[in-house]
Amino acid sequence: MFLRWERSWLEEVLARALARGGDYADIYLEERQSTLVTLEDRRVERVHVGVDNGVGVRVLQGENTVYAYSNDCSYQGLLHLAEQVSRAVAHGKATDLAELRREAEGLACSEDIPLDAKVEVVQRADRAAREFSPLVKQVLVSYGDVRQEVVMATSTGDLVEDQRCRLRLTVNAIAAEGGVIQTGFEALGSTADFTQALDSTPPEQLAQVAARRAAALVQAPPAPAGEMPVVLAGEAGGTMVHEACGHGLEADLVQKGLSVYKDRMGEQVAAEAVTVIDDATLPGKYGSYRYDDEGVKARPVVLIERGVLKEYLYDRRTALKEGRSSNGHGRRESYQHKPIPRMANTYIAPGEWDPEAIIREVKEGLLVRKMGGGQVNTANGDFVFEVAEGYLIRDGEVGPMVRGATITGNGPEVLRQVAMVGRDLGFTVGTCGKDGQGVPVSDAQPTLLIPKLVVGGLAERRGGKS
Template sequence: MLLEKSLIEEIIAKSLATGADFAEVYTEDRISSGIMLIGGHVEKANSAKTFGVGLRLAQGLFSVYGYTNSKNPDDLLKLASDLSKSFSADKKTVPVKLGKIEVGTHHKVKINPRDVKQETKVALMQRAYKAAKEYDEVIQQVSVNLSDWVQNVEIANSLGRYVTEERVRIRFYVSAIAGKDGMMQTGGEGPGTAQGYEYFDTECNVEETAIKAAKTAKTMLFADECPSGVMAVILNNEFGGVIFHEACGHSLEATSVSKNASVFCGKLGTVVASPIVNAIDDGTIENGWGSANFDDEGYPQQRRVLIENGVLKTYMVDLLNTRRMDHKPTGSSRRESYKFAPTSRMSNTFIDNGTSTFEEIIKATEYGLFAAKMGGGSVNPGNGDFNFSVSEGYMVRNGKIAEPVRGASLVGNGADILFKIDMIANNLERARGMCGSASGSIPADVGQPTLRVHSITVGGKKGAK
């Protein structure tokens, strides 16, 4: 137990004394570790202990938030009292009684990172280093990062919610640099999980991960500059899903919808995409990178069908934003840490399988770009304009994958691109990412099958065809 139940009750009571109609106490304790290996040597090894309490009060649409590192009851009650000064009703006493704490147990962990020796982690990293370095003589530098954290949260609110869970995350990142004649190109792979270190015995093969990174770097080293212009783009599965995440997902979060700042406002029940598009945000996937038992307001995570056969079915809405919107909460509230007030965020977001195959899509494309691996991107939620980079690309000519190209970026508009998806394959895979937004940086999965956008602006250095 991070804070005594009686203290939490006292904090909530104090928070409500001046007219707030909602109060929430979020307590977090985290132990994290990060190791960086460059050129075969461990350069840095850090670990950290994080602890803090975030307190949120609301009255109608107005909310206040405060946080502190202190565990001291006097400091916490003072924070409640300081925040409650934002409200000015007559003093009243609100009895607050929390029930038994509910423990989330859906995501099982076998080998807790806290029980793994630093030396064991380094051995995994060295294996990856060796595999990437030995892949090809053009691989000049390899860096490997391994970070993990164990976060314990307790969330309680004035409506009687009182829950706790332990969230475990591991991220492994291999970056390879290929170089020749003064030219350098990079390739990276970043698998991750919400399991324990059993991940490396089951799903994650460190050598394969490293070789993938090295292969991208080498391929891009010998790639030509990408031509620019408007063309068909085939977005590969896994991290290709970043297109939906950036271009559409963010605009379906209550953060922008509730303020009428999204292009998808007022579009529930209407056609927002090509009829072959089904999109889902599922925070319940077992041990999913973006999963949890509870959202960061303490309500169960859910599976949300966002778009069904092209029709918009739901937004992602946190509890407090339901006050601005005529919409039920969807268990979508998330935050990086106690330092952030939570808001509606994505979890594991993906476009579902279609009926084509990968081969059919390539074969059906006369001229275009195959974006085998995507980099990151960003979107302006005000108008839906987005951009993202292609980290490994190939030209497609006459229904065949042709020469590799580098330096491509894709520019478009979120509302527009969904209608331009004209083929979806049946090879859905998800990939890990860190998503940064109003409530901080959080683990989020993106995903999709390979799909084709029939026309989109491709930026590249080579100039128009």
């Protein structure tokens, strides 16, 4: 580890933090090395390489949380933070300190990649997107990676050291023709090594997907509007399950009464064919980790099993409130943020249907192969999403691409409506924002048939029902 620390420091800091009362205390030490390379208009516009380190100290007492952080990671700096949080805690009985025991030492980051190689990645993507079609007029490419080393110590005796690596590559291809301008976006996110990740998904492949989508959208007719069957392809990724379902299963929103799933434990909340899992242990996925940001070992969590609500996503604070243990979903953006319940890799488990057979079941509807941005109300589950890549389905066959479509509905109601679940599984990656902080996540789903959704569009819909 680059951070300098000693076990005796951590024990004394925890004791100092709880000196005036508290149920629990923890320390989060972090050093982060990051690289960012952006390219626009054929030029590398920005190269940023930086190092940041700091520490956060937290005390929980009843419903109250006191958190302080600093970039002073010295012994005296840690003691100063502990004194600050201790003074802020109401007087009460302090918890007994457990003897610190080392849980893990992660050694995931094995490569030392020169900056020139990272710059070359964005240049390769730019060339591939421009060469794909003359309709592509502009390309924006961004590469970023983070190498993070953390130490986490808790008053319950946990001592975890971990090393984490992530990289992300995004391509925006902008196409134009006859006054119509459209954008195609594609992203790669991984916790695998640089070479492994980019050998698996070369930048040229990513760029060509983005360019193909943008060029096709320019020439696509407007989408029809109306209520119709919608097939969400596995390759569309799990935006739907993340936004319309996942956030509502985070324990802090449930406990605040801001989730449609509050007081629904053990009830049927989805179709029997639907099982929803959040698994931070999936190898190489962008949202994966061995230990969460509170030192709790990651494990798969079955949230909905065959339609029945089984579990919420907990951090230590929300778990302590219910007298139970965290299930490893306390996450934070950095040492400057306190941990909160967050998703990692959230997905609907594959079913038994062949994806092509699902499409053949639809007489007239919409096939969504890529989701765009959207909004969701976690309190009632209502959502609206843009369709980044969609096609008409006619008589069980995939028809022309359409542009400008949106889908509107209610998350729990959609899950109850699911009629068919494919045996495929497609992932998307992103940075999930909540309470002013972002964390890397992956989302996935198999091909799904939703018999009835409201599709927004500008074209008139021809007659017919599925």
